[in-house]
Amino acid sequence: MFVTTADAKLEPPIITVNTVLSLLAVDYPTHKLACYVSDDGCSPLTLYSLVEASKFAKLWVPFCKKYHVQVRAPFRYFSDNPILSSYSPSGFLQEWTKMKDEYEKLCQKIEDAVQNLAPLDFSRDNVDFAHIDSRNHPTIIKVIWETKERISNGLPHLVYVAREKRPNHSHHYKAGAMNALTRISGVMTNAPFMLNVDCDMYANNPKIVLHAMCLLLGFKQEKGAFVQFPQMFYNILKDDPCESKVVEAVKKIWPGLAGIQGPFYAGTGCFHRRKVFYGSSLTDNEGNLTSERLNKGCFGNSPELIRSATQILLEENIDQPDDLSCAVDAAYHVAHSEFEHDTLWGKKVGWVYGSVTEDVLTGMKIHARGWKSIICMPEPPGFLGAAPSITHVMLIQRKRGITGLLEILFSKNCPIFATLYAKLEFRQCLAYLWILIWGLHSIPDLCYALLPAYCLITNSHFLPKVQEPALIIFAAVFLIKHLNTLHSNLDSGRSIRAWWNQLTVGPWSKILSLTASLFGVITVVFKLLGISEVTFEVTQKEQNSSSSDQEATYDARFTFDESPIFVPATALLFLHFTALVTAALGLQPPAHGVNGAGLGEMMCSVWVVLCFWPFVKGLFGEGKYGIPMATIVKSAVLALLFMHFCPKNTTS
Numbered sequence: 001m002f003v004t005t006a007d008a009k010l011e012p013p014i015i016t017v018n019t020v021l022s023l024l025a026v027d028y029p030t031h032k033l034a035c036y037v038s039d040d041g042c043s044p045l046t047l048y049s050l051v052e053a054s055k056f057a058k059l060w061v062p063f064c065k066k067y068h069v070q071v072r073a074p075f076r077y078f079s080d081n082p083i084l085s086s087y088s089p090s091g092f093l094q095e096w097t098k099m100k101d102e103y104e105k106l107c108q109k110i111e112d113a114v115q116n117l118a119p120l121d122f123s124r125d126n127v128d129f130a131h132i133d134s135r136n137h138p139t140i141i142k143v144i145w146e147t148k149e150r151i152s153n154g155l156p157h158l159v160y161v162a163r164e165k166r167p168n169h170s171h172h173y174k175a176g177a178m179n180a181l182t183r184i185s186g187v188m189t190n191a192p193f194m195l196n197v198d199c200d201m202y203a204n205n206p207k208i209v210l211h212a213m214c215l216l217l218g219f220k221q222e223k224g225a226f227v228q229f230p231q232m233f234y235n236i237l238k239d240d241p242c243e244s245k246v247v248e249a250v251k252k253i254w255p256g257l258a259g260i261q262g263p264f265y266a267g268t269g270c271f272h273r274r275k276v277f278y279g280s281s282l283t284d285n286e287g288n289l290t291s292e293r294l295n296k297g298c299f300g301n302s303p304e305l306i307r308s309a310t311q312i313l314l315e316e317n318i319d320q321p322d323d324l325s326c327a328v329d330a331a332y333h334v335a336h337s338e339f340e341h342d343t344l345w346g347k348k349v350g351w352v353y354g355s356v357t358e359d360v361l362t363g364m365k366i367h368a369r370g371w372k373s374i375i376c377m378p379e380p381p382g383f384l385g386a387a388p389s390i391t392h393v394m395l396i397q398r399k400r401g402i403t404g405l406l407e408i409l410f411s412k413n414c415p416i417f418a419t420l421y422a423k424l425e426f427r428q429c430l431a432y433l434w435i436l437i438w439g440l441h442s443i444p445d446l447c448y449a450l451l452p453a454y455c456l457i458t459n460s461h462f463l464p465k466v467q468e469p470a471l472i473i474f475a476a477v478f479l480i481k482h483l484n485t486l487h488s489n490l491d492s493g494r495s496i497r498a499w500w501n502q503l504t505v506g507p508w509s510k511i512l513s514l515t516a517s518l519f520g521v522i523t524v525v526f527k528l529l530g531i532s533e534v535t536f537e538v539t540q541k542e543q544n545s546s547s548s549d550q551e552a553t554y555d556a557r558f559t560f561d562e563s564p565i566f567v568p569a570t571a572l573l574f575l576h577f578t579a580l581v582t583a584a585l586g587l588q589p590p591a592h593g594v595n596g597a598g599l600g601e602m603m604c605s606v607w608v609v610l611c612f613w614p615f616v617k618g619l620f621g622e623g624k625y626g627i628p629m630a631t632i633v634k635s636a637v638l639a640l641l642f643m644h645f646c647p648k649n650t651t652s
């Protein structure tokens with residue numbers, strides 16, 4: 001079980017701790033489990049929090065198992081009061097209260113450490129954390145808890161890992177972290193299956209491992225490379241228009257994919273077959289695994305790793321070390337920043353490098369070797385995470401996503417090649433293309449958003465006039481589109497209210513498109529031109545335990561900063577204001593006959609302004625709710641430039 005975290009500030013340790021606790025408490029023989037936490041931030045706070053959490057886990061895990069607790073992430077569990085029915089076993093309430101006390105103490109300790117109130121006690125290990133720079137440090141591996149006795153109802157192993165980082169070595173962000181974890185766990189415990197989650201995705205269903213094992217084991221012919229649980233969120237508001245997208249994906253697109261080669265790998269909430277990461281193809285029969293493929297050039301210079309990989313590939317019995325500490329030296333060796341040098345890691349072995357959406361890329365490479373993937377949607381959902389509630393975070397996330405997907409599209413990893421030269425099925429390829437070109441929508445979106453303003457300013461038209469019957473076609477398209485969303489909303493059991501939100505806030509998708517997606521496209525163009533590098537910006541995570549206190553509306557959540565990402569949309573708005581004023585006052589000389597702009601263009605222009613309503617509010621907002629002056633000036637300049645280049649209509 002792998003958990004990744006990268007920054008103790010953006011990803012508060014208490015969130016990671018909750019995820020880890022929910023994993024330590026799953027229903028499965030514990031001596032078969034181990035939990036590894038990768039900390040790319042190399043923060044003593046994270047380690048301290050995990051050490052404290054492991055002490056709490058000794059009470060928490062037995063409590064969960066004794067009372068069959070469903071949600072085993074304490075912050076979620078304690079956010080509801082216990083349902084005390086006549087069935088509550090005697091003593092439950094006392095234990096519940098005690099557990100809640102203990103959890104609050106744990107939170108307090110972590111909070112104190114974060115606020116720098118309590119000195120962190122690393123008397124044994126302080127050498128490691130002295131003068132740590134998170135971008136330049138040696139490997140730190142700490143076995144926080146080790147199950148000595150092989151009993152099935154104890155605590156799983158818990159290991160903290162901060163892989164070596166050096167400024168002159170690319171660490172490949174999350175993909176690099178996953179590869180380091182794969183190797184470290186390979187030499188330490190070498191389980192044939194690996195679960196990975198982001199630090200904010202807790203296990204919401206204690207039976208997840210059993211569900212996944214049912215799908216991965218016990219078939220005569222194994223086909224499934226990984227079992228993906230859909231990415232779901234706990235803090236989605238009622239009638240949230242963003243939810244409708246998620247629901248649609250889960251209800252329609254994922255099951256659709258399941259009929260081809262299976263769902264995409266979503267980067268979190270996924271159980272992988274380890275041997276797939278070691279390069280095994282579906283049709284490889286054991287004979288293909290010659291020792292030549294298991295050499296240093298492939299896996300790197302670690303005899304322990306090669307031995308463990310051999311056991312996995314040949315499906316031999318796995319010899320687990322009696323004592324994890326014996327394996328720590330080997331683990332340090334494989335976590336070295338230079339270890340991957342001249343090996344196939346990141347290419348044919350492990351998570352694939354070359355995109356900030358390493359998940360889609362890695363999943364595609366697995367499908368290209370002929371494997372299938374499996375979707376698993378138990379009730380209650382397997383994993384839940386926090387959806388970003390501030391727009392700013394959403395924009396970063398979307399921009400990174402779009403960038404990563406386009407990186408794949410414009411590289412040798414493009415799925416078309418995988419279909420032509422490897423085993424990616426044609427329809428699966430189409431599915432990948434469908435998602436990879438997502439960001440390119442922003443270009444037509446931009447053109448369409450400019451069109452009405454352009455027409456009003458130059459007094460030309462793109463729509464038929466009111467009296468022309470052709471207008472019906474346009475009106476009908478508009479109507480049908482919205483009736484269709486209404487239908488799909490009602491179909492998935494959501495209210496008319498949700499549909500209305502989608503209609504009014506739905507233009508959000510336009511905002512995202514003309515801010516984040518557009519910048520994603522620009523980032524990729526810059527990368528292709530060799531002007532700049534793409535980096536993985538980690539998103540801010542927050543812990544909101546109950547959704548009821550989140551009555552905030554979407555507009556109220558819209559925050560701005562100096563980032564250039566807001567410039568195009570603001571400029572667009574200025575343009576439409578100018579256009580509408582021009583048209584209303586009839587400042588443009590009328591064009592010949594019926595060729596001028598008409599009601600249609602006006603309505604479209606108003607519609608664009610409505611779509612960007614949060615920006616209109618932003619113009620008048622204050623503090624983080626207002627668009628900064630610098631952005632306004634830049635946008636105004638951009639809008640003026642556009643108007644300058646509009647062809648002038650001269651009266652003749």
Ligand SMILES: O=c1ccn([C@@H]2O[C@H](COP(=O)(O)OP(=O)(O)O[C@H]3O[C@H](CO)[C@@H](O)[C@H](O)[C@H]3O)[C@@H](O)[C@H]2O)c(=O)[nH]1
Nearest residue numbers: 004005006040173174177198199266267268357397538539
């Ligand atoms: O250098 C890094 C950067 C990130 N992470 C971890 O990567 C995860 C995802 O980062 P986050 O900022 O939360 O990005 P999201 O957009 O929420 O992530 C989605 O998109 C990513 C890229 O497609 C996938 O890797 C994730 O699994 C998927 O949840 C987090 O656990 C981070 O700690 C690292 O371990 N090392």
Ligand SMILES: [Mn+2]
Nearest residue numbers: 198200385539
């Ligand atoms: Mn995330």
